Amino acid sequence: MLQPTPCELWPFDPSCCLLPEDTSEETITRWRRVATSILWMASGRRWGPSCPVTVRPCRRSCLDDYSGAVRWGTAGPWIPYLGRDGKWRNARVCSCETDCSCTELCEVRLDGPVHDIVSVQIGGETLDPASYRVDNGDLLVRADGACWPDCQDMAAPCGEPGTFCVTYRTGLPLDEAAIAAFSALVCHLVKGCGGGSCGCNLQRNRNLSRVSRQGVDLEFEDRTAMYADMRTGLPEVDQWLVLVNPYRQPAPSRVWSVDYKQPRVTTWP
Incomplete structure (x- = not known):
């Protein structure tokens, strides 16, 4: 049976988020919905709760x-x-x-x-x-x-x-580590939705790998390769993903019997 995304948004802890004061609840809810889908799929589609x-x-x-x-x-x-x-x-x-x-x-x-x-x-x-x-x-x-x-x-x-x-x-069930990773991703998405007016917090996702000072050469890791590896570039999020889904499984393993x-x-x- 196909497994849809969770029906409930994952719990969000804004204590370490420092969102702009004018951030609306509608914006936070929207990106909570996006972050729930992203982490649910990247972690192997095993975390709940699902729809009844x-x-x-x-x-x-x-x-x-x-x-x-x-x-x-x-x-x-x-x-x-x-x-x-x-x-x-x-x-x-x-x-x-x-x-x-x-x-x-x-x-x-x-x-x-x-x-x-x-x-x-x-x-x-x-x-x-x-x-x-x-x-x-x-x-x-x-x-x-x-x-x-x-x-x-x-x-x-x-x-x-x-x-x-x-x-x-x-x-x-979601534990404290899952909630912390989810909250970090929500903050990242909310700060990035302003089009650069608030600093966006998107520089953390560039993953600078090499710098040449005199010629001012900057080399960044390939984002497409990072996303193909089921990672986000955010340390708090990727650390949780590595621990709960080290082999990058897209879904739980299943064994079917004709009997x-x-x-x-x-x-x-």
């Missing part, structure tokens, strides 16, 4: 609870495993009960990392947040002793009887 997405989990097969041996060639695809009792069964992909716990643990795997859960609806009921938790950044675990529905009516909209919908946001059934997502209307 609603998924409708379901198991691969309603025969997952079948207690007998596997009858090969029946009822759709299988991910077989050998149980402790010596019988072959179909592995659950979501809404599963793990054997890693001393007690029954009912869980749903979400496409993470999960930033937070907005709501969980079963039929027309919205569950209390205390009745579930998130483990490992992608496992929605039922914590009230009940279990997630095995099947649901995919033809009915969320909130109708027989439906199961999870609305959540993805992305890693894993993704939760259904309604994309329109």
